[in-house]
Amino acid sequence: MAVRAMVLLGAPGAGKGTMAEVVKAAMPVTHIATGDMLRDEIRAASALGQEADGYMRQGRLVPDDLIVRMVMRRVDQGAPDARYMFDGFPRTRPQADLLDRHFQERGAQLALVVLLEVTRDICLDRLTGRRVCRKCGANFHVRNIPPLVAGVCDQCGGELYQRPDDMPETIERRLEVFKEQTAGLIDYYSDKGLLVRVDSSRHRDETVPDLMQAIADRHF
Ligand code: AP5
Numbered sequence: 001m002a003v004r005a006m007v008l009l010g011a012p013g014a015g016k017g018t019m020a021e022v023v024k025a026a027m028p029v030t031h032i033a034t035g036d037m038l039r040d041e042i043r044a045a046s047a048l049g050q051e052a053d054g055y056m057r058q059g060r061l062v063p064d065d066l067i068v069r070m071v072m073r074r075v076d077q078g079a080p081d082a083r084y085m086f087d088g089f090p091r092t093r094p095q096a097d098l099l100d101r102h103f104q105e106r107g108a109q110l111a112l113v114v115l116l117e118v119t120r121d122i123c124l125d126r127l128t129g130r131r132v133c134r135k136c137g138a139n140f141h142v143r144n145i146p147p148l149v150a151g152v153c154d155q156c157g158g159e160l161y162q163r164p165d166d167m168p169e170t171i172e173r174r175l176e177v178f179k180e181q182t183a184g185l186i187d188y189y190s191d192k193g194l195l196v197r198v199d200s201s202r203h204r205d206e207t208v209p210d211l212m213q214a215i216a217d218r219h220f
Contacts, residue, residue: 003075003108005084006220009185010116012174013123013130015200015207017139019116020087022208023215032074033087034067036137041070059165059173061091061181068098075102083220091182096189112218113189114211116200120175127171131160145204 008016020031038056041049048070052062071089078084090096103110118126129142131151135158140147147153151160165174189195196214200207 001081003078003080003082003084003103003106004111004220005086005103005108006111006215006218007086007090007113007189008088008116009113009182009189010200011118011120011123011178011182012171013126014116014118015126015204016087016116018145018204019114019200019207019211020085021139022204023085023211026212027083027215029083029085030078031085031087032071032089034071034089034091035087037070037074038062056165057170059170059177061177064092064094064098067091068095068102071099072102075108090185093184093188096185110194111220112196112214113185113194114214115186115189115195115197116207117197118201122201123175124168124171127166128168130163130166132163133158134161135159 008020010016017033017036020033023029024031035056038049038052042053042056043049048066051066055062067089071086075082075084090099099110102108126141126144129144131140131142131147132138133140133153133156136153136156138153138155138158139145140153140160142150147160152158153160165171186195196218198207198210198214
């Protein structure tokens with residue numbers, strides 16, 4: 001069997017990371033989240049991390065060539081029959097084109113692109129209320145998905161913090177960037193017959209069955 005992949009597409013705060021955790025728990029799939037990979041690089045103070053940090057703090061996209069190299073290196077290290085779930089990638093038309101080319105050369109297949117649909121107000125509310133565990137990366141929301149003890153991770157007891165790009169002005173900028181540079185991918189993947197829309201404005205537990213159904217329908 002060849003490499004297969006799916007994409008979680010959606011605005012900042014749409015719930016990509018949250019849904020990715022659910023899918024990972026339900027099936028063997030390698031989760032490739034470019035935002036998480038970049039934050040790891042920043043923590044490691046690598047050259048890539050130092051370059052990415054400025055873009056991320058401003059809510060701007062990291063240059064395409066850096067992202068594509070980082071993702072493809074990871075894919076090329078995997079098993080020849082691996083299943084990948086891309087979260088936050090691709091995010092621009094050049095990234096999508098390079099992914100297509102890379103997959104074509106390797107006989108890999110993009111099976112589906114799930115668009116998590118939410119309104120701008122919901123994104124704003126989710127991002128301002130998001131808290132992330134410093135230790136294990138688990139995601140919470142102060143009201144929607146609160147931890148059992150405020151400021152403490154349910155899973156590992158680590159400290160919860162607010163991402164530096166979750167400040168209101170930076171969120172506004174990220175939502176603009178999504179509209180300008182990423183939303184065009186909706187038509188791109190729809191024209192290829194790969195796009196499935198999932199209403200992600202509902203609570204996590206109501207959204208999950210539709211997402212899992214979409215994955216099953218495409219035999220991913
Ligand atoms: P990244 O980390 O990918 O951020 P993002 O795409 O802006 O997405 P988020 O992680 O903010 O949101 P999400 O959709 O995952 O929502 P989540 O599940 O956490 O990227 C950060 C930066 O890295 C970018 O700005 C860019 O600079 C750079 N970058 C990354 N990839 C790049 C690329 N390909 N090219 C160039 N640059 C790149 O949920 C949010 C909150 O809502 C949480 O608190 C959660 O608990 C809550 N919540 C989620 N779902 C629900 C629900 N259904 N009901 C109630 N609450 C919910």
